[in-house]
Amino acid sequence: MTKADYESDVLIVGGGLAGLPLALALAQGGLTVTVIDAQDPAKTHDAGFDGRVSAIAFASCRMFERLGVTKHLAGQMQPINDIIVSDGRVREGASPLFLHFDHTEIGNEPLGHLIENRHTRIALGKAIAEQPLVTLIAPNAVKSVAYDAAHATATLADGTMVRAKLCFAADGRPSPTREAAGIRTIGWDYGQTGIVTTVEHERPHEGVAQEYFLPNGPFAILPMVGNRASLVWTEKTAAAKAILALNDEDFADEMRARFGDYLGECRPVGPRWSYPLNLQLAREYIRPRLALIADAAHGVHPIAGQGLNLGLRDVAAAAEVVVDAARLGLDIGSLTVLERYQRWRRFDNVALSLMMDGLNRLFSNDLGPVRLARDLGLGLVNQIGPMRRLFMRHAGGVVGDLPRLLKGEAV
Amino acid sequence: MTSTAKAPAGPSTVDPDDIARFSAIAAEWWDPAGKFRPLHRFNPIRLGFIRERVCMHFGRETKALHPFAGLRLLDIGCGGGLLSEPMRRLGATVLGADAGEKNIATASVHAGEQGLDIDYRCTTAEALAEAGERFDVILNMEVIEHVADRDAFLKACAAMLKPGGLMIVATLNRTMKAFGLAVLGAEYVLGWLPRGTHEWSKFVTPDEMRQGLVAAGLEVREVSGVSYNPISDIWKLSGDTGVNYMAVAVKPAG
DSSP states (O other): OOOOOOEEEEEEEEESSTHHHHOOOOOTTTOEEEEEEEEOOOHHHHTTTTTOOEEEEEHHHHHHHHHTTTGGTTTOOOOOOOOEEEEEEETTEEEEEEEEGGGSOSSSSOOOOEEEHHHHHHHHHHHHHTOEEEEEOOOOOOEEEEEOOEEEEEEETTOOOOEEEEEOOOOTOOOOOOOOOOHOEEEEEEEEEEEEEEEEEEOTTTTTEEEEETTEEEEEEEEEEETTEEEEEEEEEHHHHHHSSSSSHHHHHHHHHHHOSTSSEEEEEEEEEEEEEEEEESOOOOOTTTTEGGTTTTEOOOGGGGGHHHHHHEEEEEHHHHHHHHHHTTOOTTTHHHHHHHHHHHHHHHHHHHHHHHHHHSSSSHHHHHHHHHHHHHHHHHHHHHHHHHHHHHHHHHSSOOOGGGGGGOO | OOOOOOOOOOOOOOOOHHHHHHHTTGGGGGTTSSSSHHHHHHHHHHHHHHHHHHHHHHHHTTTSSOTTTTOOEEEEEETTTTTTTHHHHHOOOOEEESHHHHHHHHHHHHHHHHTTTOOOOOOOOOHHHHHOOOOEEEEEEOGGGGGGGGHHHHHHHHEEEEEEEEEEEEEOOOHHOOOOOOOOIIIIISSSSTTSSSOOOOOOOOOHHHHHHHHTOEEEEEEEEEEEEEEEEEEEEEEESSSSSEEEEEOOOO
16 A cells, blocks of 8 residues: 555545535544645635625534634624515515514524625634644645545545545535545436625615515525625526626616615625526435535525535534544444434435425416415414424524534534 | 464363354454444444443543553454454554454454554463463453353453453343344344354353352442344443343452
8 A cells, every 4th residue: 555645534525614614523523634625725715706605504603613613703793683584576575474583582592694605714714724633735636536445545636645534525516526436416407596696785684684585586685794785596597697697787776676675775796696506416425435515415405595504414413423433443434334424414404405495496486376375374384483483493403313513512 | 463373272161163153254244234234233332331431440531532542452252353443443452362263364354454453363261361461451242152161261351350450241131032132033033143143041141140250259340231222223221131231340459
């Protein structure tokens, strides 16, 4: 066996919003970790790299606190105090039947926080720099990963060899690591594109997130720090192309027709991004010495703002399974160990993915009877306190068999 | 790393029929989906038990990754090394002993692949005791129900414990429930283990176990049950010693 340049307990392909928290969590358990990322970290911290804002659910926030990330996010976390879900049509405003989630109904804590992805990346980078058990190799691409009876060995573009007992694929939806391992996915395209941009508005949003279900797809207004909001504006792909091609004035007009004037004057600022929407689920999450996490395992519809949170749940569960196994002296790359992770996460991820898929199908149309039924449904959920509170706990990510980190405990 | 020690001369308490039976299936030890799946499923619960008891006894930190550093440990009846390897990873210096040559060969090959230095020897407790080997910890897991002379075997183990040393013994109780689950269930109905793996008449009751340990000069600290839920496929520690149980014994210091 040739000697590797880097040798650690775990290697993680992908140093993004799932790979870095996983590295921190494993290191907290005492394991050594090597993270490989193709991007130059400085570039991913740039405003132009990723314009998205993510809802970090209450449970995910507790995990960030535990992993030493939150302290680097001072001033960048916008609490979500309320979520209002309503049905609507362009230029008509919202239906009178709507659903209102108020955080004070389930406690004093906000339902979650909205954080610009780039700020999360910067904070994760700082936390990683403070963690001596983690080595970050970036920018450098993984050319191949070989698996044998005891190791996963990654060969990088410049010939560097990185060897570990277990490899995590945290390399996103296209996941070359998953593809190379021959793990197949199932899924479908939504024929929808998410347009993302930032809006400045006149009046404070008071931490209220809005989700309007418009016939072409959901239109979400996510409060950001200051008098700003991030729009996640879903359209049928052809319409999205046309909207993205509009000049600034016409784009602003289309935006206002959906945004309404409840926050006073508003105008788009900064660049427009677009993301094609599809559903993609990996058939298996594990192979000997390999485990998929986050988007590499499941790409979901952003309708409920849960994509990143599902990924962070994988992170918390995977770290707990691996650290528990290491504390028992088990081989952390063996299927015996990894099966526990797959059992824990796969069902939950598929169930939530399909729920979001169903929501999108239910709301992304303009059929009269369907509209009536869903408006009544929203109104009904709103009338029933326990149901409303259950939805909120789901949104906060505190339902189900939670890993220790998501309960705010150490791994 | 491969041990070539030959089966020892002199009296042995190992029943030759049992050696042959387990050796026949030794090559499959390390397949988590194979014939030893129940043992792989059971392993975490007994490893957790061993870790807690050893850490408590020797004042080690249970959440450390190498809490057994500096302890010399004997895994008697080590089979394919399902316990020896975790013990080595936890930091112990490990001697894995088994009377089945094929087991020792399998275990040695596997440890080599994993880069773990474990001293595997094809030998018996009696021979090791005779050679004057001494240990801080002895693991005596699912072995005693296969030996021919239980008392002599326990005495040999006790002799190898250093004063203040700890021995953990796991076995099957001689109850109708154990007969139903371990023999009929595991061997005949579920087909988990080859038929004839266990001889019910050799199963040991907790009282017999206590007596045997005390007679060997040890203090019995604890007897805990381990129960299996076939619906959820989960093992857990329990107060029920009716089928599987583990006893913890200590050799008095000085």
